[in-house]
Amino acid sequence: MDPSVAPDALLHSFITKTLRVTTNDTRMFVGELKCTDRDANLILARTHEYRLPKFNLEEVGRKVDLTSRYLGLVVVMGVDISRIEVEESGRGGGGDGMEA
Amino acid sequence: MANNSGGFNDAFARLHVSDKPIEGRQTTTTTISSPSSASYRDVTQLFRQACQGLDVGQLVKDPNFTLFEAVGALEIMDPKMDSGLLKPGEDDTPSEIYQPVLPEEIIGIMDQLLSSEMSWHDGAALSQTVFTCLYIDNLLSLNPSSLEEAKFNLPPSETHQPGSPAYQLLHLVLRAYCVGLIKCCERVNLQILAEHTYEEEDFVTQTYNVSLLDFITVAEINKLLVSAIEYVDGAAAPWPNNIKMALKARLAFRKLFLTELSRDVKEMVDKRSNWDGCITLLSTIGITRNLGTAVPSVFSIAVQRKLASTVPPRPIVQIPFEEAFTIVSRLCKDAKEILRVLTYSGATNLMTFFLRFTARKPQPSTYVRSLLQTLFFSNHVALGRMQISHILLEDVKELCLPADDLFDPRNELSEMPSDTRFQIHQRMKWFVERAGNSYITLYRTICQNRSRLRRNLCHLIVDWDALQIECEEIDGELQQLIKEEPVLHNDNISYAFSLSSWVYHYKLRQMEWIIFLGFELEVYLPHEFAGMYWYLQYFLRTRLQHLERIRHFVHPGVAVDSPLAATRSKECIASAQDIANAQATVNFTLLEAAALQELCSAMIFLYTALARLGLVKTPPQPYSTDVMRYELRMKPFLTIGCPDVVPFEDFKALVDNPDIETMEMLEMASENTKEGRKHFDLLSKMSATSSHALLCEEGYRLNLREYLRSCIGAGVAIVMLSKAIKTDTVADVEVEIDQRSYHPWFPVPRISSKRRPPLPAVPPTGR
Numbered sequence: 038m039d040p041s042v043a044p045d046a047l048l049h050s051f052i053t054k055t056l057r058v059t060t061n062d063t064r065m066f067v068g069e070l071k072c073t074d075r076d077a078n079l080i081l082a083r084t085h086e087y088r089l090p091k092f093n094l095e096e097v098g099r100k101v102d103l104t105s106r107y108l109g110l111v112v113v114m115g116v117d118i119s120r121i122e123v124e125e126s127g128r129g130g131g132g133d134g135m136e137a
Numbered sequence: 138m139a140n141n142s143g144g145f146n147d148a149f150a151r152l153h154v155s156d157k158p159i160e161g162r163q164t165t166t167t168t169i170s171s172p173s174s175a176s177y178r179d180v181t182q183l184f185r186q187a188c189q190g191l192d193v194g195q196l197v198k199d200p201n202f203t204l205f206e207a208v209g210a211l212e213i214m215d216p217k218m219d220s221g222l223l224k225p226g227e228d229d230t231p232s233e234i235y236q237p238v239l240p241e242e243i244i245g246i247m248d249q250l251l252s253s254e255m256s257w258h259d260g261a262a263l264s265q266t267v268f269t270c271l272y273i274d275n276l277l278s279l280n281p282s283s284l285e286e287a288k289f290n291l292p293p294s295e296t297h298q299p300g301s302p303a304y305q306l307l308h309l310v311l312r313a314y315c316v317g318l319i320k321c322c323e324r325v326n327l328q329i330l331a332e333h334t335y336e337e338e339d340f341v342t343q344t345y346n347v348s349l350l351d352f353i354t355v356a357e358i359n360k361l362l363v364s365a366i367e368y369v370d371g372a373a374a375p376w377p378n379n380i381k382m383a384l385k386a387r388l389a390f391r392k393l394f395l396t397e398l399s400r401d402v403k404e405m406v407d408k409r410s411n412w413d414g415c416i417t418l419l420s421t422i423g424i425t426r427n428l429g430t431a432v433p434s435v436f437s438i439a440v441q442r443k444l445a446s447t448v449p450p451r452p453i454v455q456i457p458f459e460e461a462f463t464i465v466s467r468l469c470k471d472a473k474e475i476l477r478v479l480t481y482s483g484a485t486n487l488m489t490f491f492l493r494f495t496a497r498k499p500q501p502s503t504y505v506r507s508l509l510q511t512l513f514f515s516n517h518v519a520l521g522r523m524q525i526s527h528i529l530l531e532d533v534k535e536l537c538l539p540a541d542d543l544f545d546p547r548n549e550l551s552e553m554p555s556d557t558r559f560q561i562h563q564r565m566k567w568f569v570e571r572a573g574n575s576y577i578t579l580y581r582t583i584c585q586n587r588s589r590l591r592r593n594l595c596h597l598i599v600d601w602d603a604l605q606i607e608c609e610e611i612d613g614e615l616q617q618l619i620k621e622e623p624v625l626h627n628d629n630i631s632y633a634f635s636l637s638s639w640v641y642h643y644k645l646r647q648m649e650w651i652i653f654l655g656f657e658l659e660v661y662l663p664h665e666f667a668g669m670y671w672y673l674q675y676f677l678r679t680r681l682q683h684l685e686r687i688r689h690f691v692h693p694g695v696a697v698d699s700p701l702a703a704t705r706s707k708e709c710i711a712s713a714q715d716i717a718n719a720q721a722t723v724n725f726t727l728l729e730a731a732a733l734q735e736l737c738s739a740m741i742f743l744y745t746a747l748a749r750l751g752l753v754k755t756p757p758q759p760y761s762t763d764v765m766r767y768e769l770r771m772k773p774f775l776t777i778g779c780p781d782v783v784p785f786e787d788f789k790a791l792v793d794n795p796d797i798e799t800m801e802m803l804e805m806a807s808e809n810t811k812e813g814r815k816h817f818d819l820l821s822k823m824s825a826t827s828s829h830a831l832l833c834e835e836g837y838r839l840n841l842r843e844y845l846r847s848c849i850g851a852g853v854a855i856v857m858l859s860k861a862i863k864t865d866t867v868a869d870v871e872v873e874i875d876q877r878s879y880h881p882w883f884p885v886p887r888i889s890s891k892r893r894p895p896l897p898a899v900p901p902t903g904r
Contacts, residue, residue: 044190049197060213060214072197075188076188108211108445114214115185117214121181125178
């Protein structure tokens with residue numbers, strides 16, 4: 038996506054997409070973007086919460102149990118967000134910078 | 138980018154996350170780096186920059202999404218809304234569960250669990266009660282699908298070597314108790330979901346997608362409980378006898394309670410219930426209560442973080458043990474008592490039982506009220522073995538005794554549409570179906586909580602009003618078919634109109650209940666009391682006239698000259714006993730209505746007098762008027778054909794009675810209380826059979842005593858008031874309306890002098 042497009046057009050392209058939002062307390066919320074504003078406050082529908090396991094990932098190898106639960110419609114304030122990611126369907130394993 | 142916060146984000150980036158709603162247990166297992174996984178692209182910078190380009194207040198949103206919906210959203214990171222939020226310094230999951238060593242601690246945990254369970258029965262959510270126990274959470278967190286899997290997953294501990302008493306205590310005794318308790322919750326939830334109750338209002342059935350051991354049978358769990366009891370009983374358990382007794386009673390109660398909660402209607406009909414056993418075991422639990430040591434650390438609100446919940450976090454609710462003990466004891470007693478309906482002894486008796494049982498204070502629990510609905514009618518069977526049409530027609534016969542020909546079984550055999558019998562049968566079939574539905578709904582409605590009962594009655598009377606009109610038409614057709622002979626009644630030639638008479642009587646009763654419940658639920662303000670009692674008195678008087686009419690038509694020899702007389706089957710002919718019964722029912726109902734009417738009349742005069750003397754004041758009504766309030770109160774009755782709602786002006790004149798002197802009014806009120814008392818005395822002398830109170834004699838008599846108390850209380854108030862007027866000391870009089878110590882339908886003003894200490898109330902009857 039070209040950053041030079043009008044801001045609302047760019048944001049509109051995210052609407053109804055599945056976002057993965059990480060909050061400052063390291064939880065993640067995966068849900069469908071319904072609404073956003075100037076402060077990057079997000080309203081996500083059909084949201085699941087994911088919580089980090091307590092143990093160290095390196096020690097247990099590549100299999101991890103991640104506790105998740107369904108929350109439904111949530112509001113996440115922009116100030117609480119540390120990271121926003123968008124799901125890309127159809128491009129197997131393709132996120133740039135993710136494999137680093 | 139990936140190394141900005143250690144390994145977390147890296148790991149997360151490769152997680153496969155599913156967007157499907159979770160089924161089964163609240164945790165799902167997610168595997169890293171599944172090849173088919175969706176990938177995520179970090180757009181944090183891009184997104185934030187784009188947002189900053191928006192104007193203040195500008196929203197970018199899905200056109201199908203309204204902000205109204207957003208009102209229901211949970212706000213993440215808000216401590217009041219976000220059950221997953223960790224307080225600063227708080228650990229993610231509760232630290233290791235404390236593993237008790239002493240049997241006293243196990244007893245304590247069992248009793249705490251009972252408190253949690255009963256808090257749930259009392260209306261709190263599972264997430265606030267049973268699920269907050271870390272042992273329950275531990276047991277359910279692996280979503281066990283078999284009994285073997287339903288066990289605690291605890292780290293090894295030195296004090297709990299396998300086979301040691303401490304180990305057995307935890308992994309056999311407490312485990313068996315927890316498994317039994319979870320299954321009890323499952324049975325209760327199933328029962329409540331099967332019938333009509335109000336979610337969140339009466340009970341919370343939400344399980345947050347946690348399966349309550351659905352796949353494990355009651356028999357298996359009972360076996361586990363038995364092996365736990367055997368262990369406690371055996372020589373390997375090195376505890377004193379009183380400890381053993383306490384543990385055994387708790388395990389045995391759990392087993393029996395689970396068995397009772399799992400019974401189907403057929404077993405109950407076969408008299409296999411054993412609630413008495415539960416009550417006996419409960420008394421042992423009560424006696425050994427002090428042996429337990431509470432272990433508060435095994436309950437934690439943190440469990441809510443894991444539950445799939447679209448509602449904000451709620452605090453833990455754990456009522457004190459004594460209260461929980463009262464609730465569970467009452468539940469067992471009530472569950473036993475409702476089995477009485479299975480010994481059917483006539484429709485009127487059944488109705489009396491429903492009315493008296495559900496009017497109890499405090500009201501029977503949601504579980505029991507739900508079970509009562511199931512007992513009454515489930516799988517198209519009433520009371521476990523009868524047809525609803527049988528009960529319905531008996532109800533009609535007990536009051537109105539319609540012509541014999543309507544009930545002739547030969548009617549059903551006729552297949553010729555021109556045949557009179559065929560035509561009668563068609564109409565009776567219609568009645569059974571149409572009225573049967575309304576009749577079942579009425580019973581079910583009576584099982585609802587009191588506020589809902591009142592509200593739902595307002596809808597029901599509209600249905601019964603329509604039913605009455607439809608039945609009048611059918612009655613008209615039937616009277617021609619059987620060539621009913623008219624009877625002279627009140628100088629008019631008239632017909633019985635049995636079916637619609639019966640419907641009208643029930644409709645009037647329901648209209649009375651709506652207003653009576655208004656008093657019970659404290660809907661009315663004191664200055665409205667006189668007016669509302671006037672309406673009651675008006676409905677009751679209408680019902681009395683109607684009953685007189687019914688009585689006139691319940692007599693031997695109806696339809697002797699019917700064209701069907703020759704071919705009538707013997708079994709349908711009303712016996713002398715049937716006729717006597719119907720007459721007795723009408724007479725009893727007349728007496729009861731007359732008693733209530735006298736008491737209502739006394740209340741009208743008494744409260745009107747109080748208003749005149751300025752002792753009951755109309756509060757300021759800045760946004761309302763008397764007319765508006767009257768319209769509001771009459772709203773349920775406006776669409777009812779008969780009796781009519783009285784225009785406000787007439788109503789006001791009738792209630793205020795400006796032509797009658799206050800003293801005279803009090804004298805009339807005093808007469809009414811005396812008459813009412815006489816009637817209630819007569820009623821109390823009648824046997825349970827003639828009062829149709831065979832199934833609930835105790836509750837029925839208690840209710841009568843409360844009416845009598847209100848009667849006496851009103852009498853005292855009248856005397857006090859008259860004395861104050863005569864001695865010209867009205868200015869010194871204080872009035873307090875007592876809703877508690879009298880019949881809930883007849884609150885009584887307590888009148889005292891400001892100068893003297895108030896008179897004590899009549900001692901309570903222990904309701």
